[in-house]
Amino acid sequence: MEQFSLFKSSKGTETEQTVSETPPAPSPITHHSSPITELSFDIEATGRNPISGSIVGIALCREKGRAYYVPIRHKHDTNIPEAFDILKGVLEDESIPKIGHNLKYDILILRQEGIHVKGRLYDTMLASYLLNPNKPDHSLEDVGLEYLFYKKRPFTEVLGKRHSFSEVSIDEATQYAAEDAELAMELKEILFERLKTEGLEDLYFNMEMPLIYVLTDMEEIGVRINKGRLEELSKELDRDLGIIESKIYNIAGESFNINSPQQLQKILFEKIGLKPLKKTKTGYSTGMDVLEELSKTHELPMEILNYRTLYKLKTTYVDALPKLIDKKTGRTHTSFNQTVTATGRLSSSEPNLQNIPIRGEWGTKIREVFIADEGCVLISADYSQVELRILAHISGDEGLIDAFSKDIDIHTRTAAELFNIPKESVTEEMRRIAKTVNFGVVYGISPFGLSEALNIAPKEAAAYIEQYFKKHEGVKNYMDDAIKVARENGYVKTLMGRKRPIPEINSHNTNIRQQAERLAINTPIQGTAADLIKIAMINIWKRLKERNLETRMILQIHDELLFEVPEPEIEIAKNLIKYEMENALSLSVPLKVDMGWGKNWAEAH
DNA sequence: GCCGTCACG
DNA sequence: ACGTACGTGACGGCA
Numbered sequence A: 001m002e003q004f005s006l007f008k009s010s011k012g013t014e015t016e017q018t019v020s021e022t023p024p025a026p027s028p029i030t031h032h033s034s035p036i037t038e039l040s041f042d043i044e045a046t047g048r049n050p051i052s053g054s055i056v057g058i059a060l061c062r063e064k065g066r067a068y069y070v071p072i073r074h075k076h077d078t079n080i081p082e083a084f085d086i087l088k089g090v091l092e093d094e095s096i097p098k099i100g101h102n103l104k105y106d107i108l109i110l111r112q113e114g115i116h117v118k119g120r121l122y123d124t125m126l127a128s129y130l131l132n133p134n135k136p137d138h139s140l141e142d143v144g145l146e147y148l149f150y151k152k153r154p155f156t157e158v159l160g161k162r163h164s165f166s167e168v169s170i171d172e173a174t175q176y177a178a179e180d181a182e183l184a185m186e187l188k189e190i191l192f193e194r195l196k197t198e199g200l201e202d203l204y205f206n207m208e209m210p211l212i213y214v215l216t217d218m219e220e221i222g223v224r225i226n227k228g229r230l231e232e233l234s235k236e237l238d239r240d241l242g243i244i245e246s247k248i249y250n251i252a253g254e255s256f257n258i259n260s261p262q263q264l265q266k267i268l269f270e271k272i273g274l275k276p277l278k279k280t281k282t283g284y285s286t287g288m289d290v291l292e293e294l295s296k297t298h299e300l301p302m303e304i305l306n307y308r309t310l311y312k313l314k315t316t317y318v319d320a321l322p323k324l325i326d327k328k329t330g331r332t333h334t335s336f337n338q339t340v341t342a343t344g345r346l347s348s349s350e351p352n353l354q355n356i357p358i359r360g361e362w363g364t365k366i367r368e369v370f371i372a373d374e375g376c377v378l379i380s381a382d383y384s385q386v387e388l389r390i391l392a393h394i395s396g397d398e399g400l401i402d403a404f405s406k407d408i409d410i411h412t413r414t415a416a417e418l419f420n421i422p423k424e425s426v427t428e429e430m431r432r433i434a435k436t437v438n439f440g441v442v443y444g445i446s447p448f449g450l451s452e453a454l455n456i457a458p459k460e461a462a463a464y465i466e467q468y469f470k471k472h473e474g475v476k477n478y479m480d481d482a483i484k485v486a487r488e489n490g491y492v493k494t495l496m497g498r499k500r501p502i503p504e505i506n507s508h509n510t511n512i513r514q515q516a517e518r519l520a521i522n523t524p525i526q527g528t529a530a531d532l533i534k535i536a537m538i539n540i541w542k543r544l545k546e547r548n549l550e551t552r553m554i555l556q557i558h559d560e561l562l563f564e565v566p567e568p569e570i571e572i573a574k575n576l577i578k579y580e581m582e583n584a585l586s587l588s589v590p591l592k593v594d595m596g597w598g599k600n601w602a603e604a605h
Numbered sequence B: 001g002c003c004g005t006c007a008c009g
Numbered sequence C: 001a002c003g004t005a006c007g008t009g010a011c012g013g014c015a
Helices: A081-091 A103-112 A124-131 A140-148 A155-159 A170-197 A201-221 A227-252 A261-271 A288-294 A300-318 A360-367 A386-395 A398-405 A410-419 A428-443 A447-454 A458-471 A473-489 A510-546 A567-582
Strands: A006-008 A039-045 A055-063 A066-071 A098-100 A121-123 A335-337 A347-349 A376-383 A491-493 A499-501 A552-556 A560-566 A593-598
Touching (some): A039 A103, A039 A170, A055 A103, A066 A081, A066 A170, A098 A103, A098 A170, A103 A121, A103 A201, A121 A124, A121 A201, A124 A140, A124 A170, A124 A201, A155 A170, A170 A201, A201 A335, A201 A510, A227 A300, A261 A300, A288 A300, A300 A360, A376 A510, A376 A567, A386 A473, A386 A510, A398 A410, A398 A473, A410 A428, A410 A458, A428 A447, A428 A458, A428 A510, A458 A473, A473 A491, A491 A510, A499 A510, A510 A552, A510 A567, A567 A593
Antiparallel strands (some): A006 A066, A055 A066, A335 A347, A376 A560, A376 A593, A552 A560
């Protein structure tokens, strides 16, 4: 039977028809005489990763109760080229708004088919995220359930024992896909109305929505990785690990699985008789801080730490990265997740390229593997002390504003304040302490937390904190105010109006409440930094496009952007990037961006 | 599927 | 008496 598009039910309440019947089939787009005001769509494809996955079909919905499914590479498809061309025209029409759930995925799949989606995007996943960034699951299933009390048919059930969606019968595929497209359309009404009442419209349309296009480009371009070098490093790590392994067995007097915390506990705390310093839910901790402390008493803990470091680098990076090089592009394509963090940051997965090692000799070795394409260099641009600058701005603290206005080394200045001495007399050790205090301030400092971080007595830590607040009343006031605001509203906001509910702020449990208070303090800072770099990303992306430059943004690591830049564009790109990052927001302190470039990421940093 | 551990900002 | 720094993702072990 000829099947072009399938007329479909309102979530299964009407019967479906094929459009192959006479008279000539109406296309889902053209049989309407009215102009298309908006369109909900959903791509069915193979695989989670939209770069390696491929399209199976497209579901479309223009109005409640009617949705269509157009098979593209369905096993049972009869491939009608006209359908594809009509769809391309509509999806690329800048004037037609597009509705969907997780549009970044659909846009990326469509790009592989030569369709470049344009126009205003109503992404219901992003809307759900902005309405409640604490929500752990923004899947269509979960959002549909929460806002429409609608239980969608699970994908796994439709798939059954089949390997790919392309093997599902057209009838079933239609039911499933059309339901998704229609659900997104219905959710759009509710969620975007609520965005308006919550004051989140501006954040959506001017930040998260444009960012979809930026992130799709970044994911599509990917990063070049030196695979051969990774294989060399793997062998090197194998050798080093073997040596440490036998050393450990020698010291322990037996061989065991070093990666098993259970077995390790037996060796450390029973056989050798070292003092357990900390407990976990399941036993005695063998974490880094504990082993570091124990290494003063015995030689084994240090060897365990060395082993763990190398093992981590090998399994998580050196051996994992080559497997994620895409066969088609020869590059590595991460996913930038826009709806994961509670603060507004992005996250990165499969592979996570936001936690690539940087410290130590192995950090350098691994970063050297991230390379620029021929004729290009990598440019790294990172915000200097961005969270403390944001704290200066939102707290209005005079001391902090003064320090950043004069571009004084902030940690040295804090040290001078803490120890009541002139800047010139600050030692390395004092600066280290001050640096930790400054970090602690941003996290919502507590005497216990600071004492743990500095390995000092809580009383001593409390004294530092007291001294810090004496010099920075503005910061102290900000913290008190943030907690007050959270108590009154039940949520806190970033500078750009991003909200995070803090439901535990009035908890009667002291621990829970204090944790909530730290969130109330930290979230506006971390979240504003996230807002800031998102603005910079959008502006840089736009300007690169306007000027037809071939410089490509490839990674975001919270306060850093990484670009792949053709050599002739180095100067112009450097200026453009620095300007847009430093001027993304106008704060009461200047923003400062450090830049570097080279053939690999280690050099660029 | 959870836990402990550890890589990053 | 207890347990705390903020935000992530990936790995191996183990039930």
